[in-house]
Amino acid sequence: MSSASVSSSTLALTSYGWDEGWEAEFAPYAAQGLVPGRVVRVDRGQCDLATAAGTVRADTAFVTPHDPLRVVCTGDWAAVDPAGHPRYVRACLPRRTAFVRSTSSQRSEGQILAANVDRAIVAVPLSTELDLGRIERFLALAWESGAEPLVVLTKADLVPDPVGLSYLVQDVETVAPGVQVLPVSAVGGDGTDVLAAVVSGGTSVLLGTSGAGKSTLANALLGEDVMAVQDVRDTDGKGRHTTTTRNLLALPGGGVLIDTPGLRGVGLWDAGTGVGQVFAEIEELARGCRFHDCAHRTEPGCAVLAAIEEGALPERRLDSYRKLLRENQRIVAKTDARLRSEILKDWKRRSAEGRAALDAKRGGRNR
Numbered sequence: 001m002s003s004a005s006v007s008s009s010t011l012a013l014t015s016y017g018w019d020e021g022w023e024a025e026f027a028p029y030a031a032q033g034l035v036p037g038r039v040v041r042v043d044r045g046q047c048d049l050a051t052a053a054g055t056v057r058a059d060t061a062f063v064t065p066h067d068p069l070r071v072v073c074t075g076d077w078a079a080v081d082p083a084g085h086p087r088y089v090r091a092c093l094p095r096r097t098a099f100v101r102s103t104s105s106q107r108s109e110g111q112i113l114a115a116n117v118d119r120a121i122v123a124v125p126l127s128t129e130l131d132l133g134r135i136e137r138f139l140a141l142a143w144e145s146g147a148e149p150l151v152v153l154t155k156a157d158l159v160p161d162p163v164g165l166s167y168l169v170q171d172v173e174t175v176a177p178g179v180q181v182l183p184v185s186a187v188g189g190d191g192t193d194v195l196a197a198v199v200s201g202g203t204s205v206l207l208g209t210s211g212a213g214k215s216t217l218a219n220a221l222l223g224e225d226v227m228a229v230q231d232v233r234d235t236d237g238k239g240r241h242t243t244t245t246r247n248l249l250a251l252p253g254g255g256v257l258i259d260t261p262g263l264r265g266v267g268l269w270d271a272g273t274g275v276g277q278v279f280a281e282i283e284e285l286a287r288g289c290r291f292h293d294c295a296h297r298t299e300p301g302c303a304v305l306a307a308i309e310e311g312a313l314p315e316r317r318l319d320s321y322r323k324l325l326r327e328n329q330r331i332v333a334k335t336d337a338r339l340r341s342e343i344l345k346d347w348k349r350r351s352a353e354g355r356a357a358l359d360a361k362r363g364g365r366n367r
């Protein structure tokens with residue numbers, strides 16, 4: 001994240017996450033006279049980008065592929081025309097990470113939520129009973145994206161007893177191996193300074209169901225003043241509230257926050273690797289099973305079942321692991337079915353073309 005080799009013309013973009021890596025990737029576009037910008041919002045064939053010269057709006061007609069996972073999304077770095085009405089996004093730099101979810105529609109196509117995210121903050125409210133399965137689901141999604149997850153327990157002020165709070169933290173830690181768990185009270189301010197320090201480098205995204213306290217967290221990190229300033233800076237000048245006009249914001253303490261609306265009903269999208277990381281201890285135990293394809297059900301010499309027997313592994317964890325694996329396999333199978341039907345369609349078209357060509361040839365010879 002060093003800005004040492006970032007040229008002065010793009011220095012203003014460092015607050016949006018620009019670094020020497022992006023600078024190097026961008027060099028061929030700079031040679032064409034294009035300028036870099038980070039997508040702060042996408043809206044029906046257009047997007048808003050943060051550039052060194054301020055926020056600009058650009059048309060995405062040139063970079064609208066058929067693959068829904070390759071369309072321009074919040075967090076992308078793009079090469080954009082320096083001027084013009086309309087100006088166009090000419091290319092997007094290859095993504096370092098990508099947040100994808102399966103759509104709720106019948107057609108099993110992924111939906112790209114955010115790009116180039118370094119950290120996923122999973123907001124978990126302490127106002128309701130902990131839903132460990134839901135936390136595991138969000139963590140799988142986070143790991144799969146390539147971002148590093150962090151669990152923030154919001155509304156910690158509702159658990160005034162420090163011992164009780166430490167038990168809740170421990171409960172979450174058991175389902176989140178290798179993940180930092182941070183209780184935060186946006187009301188009292190406890191933990192928000194730690195969180196601000198954690199997110200001060202790189203790009204973070206907020207995940208969580210509605211009511212998880214995401215907006216409160218975002219406001220605590222952004223501060224009211226900054227939001228007001230950014231309202232004025234918005235070039236469309238319509239004075240709408242920042243959170244509704246932008247999904248990507250530079251934080252006053254450093255770092256970038258992507259706050260995507262409506263992350264409800266998150267599904268997994270080919271998140272096999274992510275699931276494995278969430279249940280790292282089960283995969284670790286499985287290496288000790290006698291059979292390498294052990295299903296941990298009735299097999300002799302099963303290390304996973306032995307761990308449950310000993311009380312070292314909660315049975316709920318194994319159930320949750322199986323559930324997420326099954327869900328993931330279903331999504332993958334649906335995708336494969338779609339791919340197969342596309343391949344078949346393509347093959348039918350080609351063979352029809354081939355037959356037509358052959359018929360024409362024969363017809364030609366007969367004549």
Ligand code: ZN
Binds near residue numbers: 290295297302304305
């Ligand atoms: Zn086993």
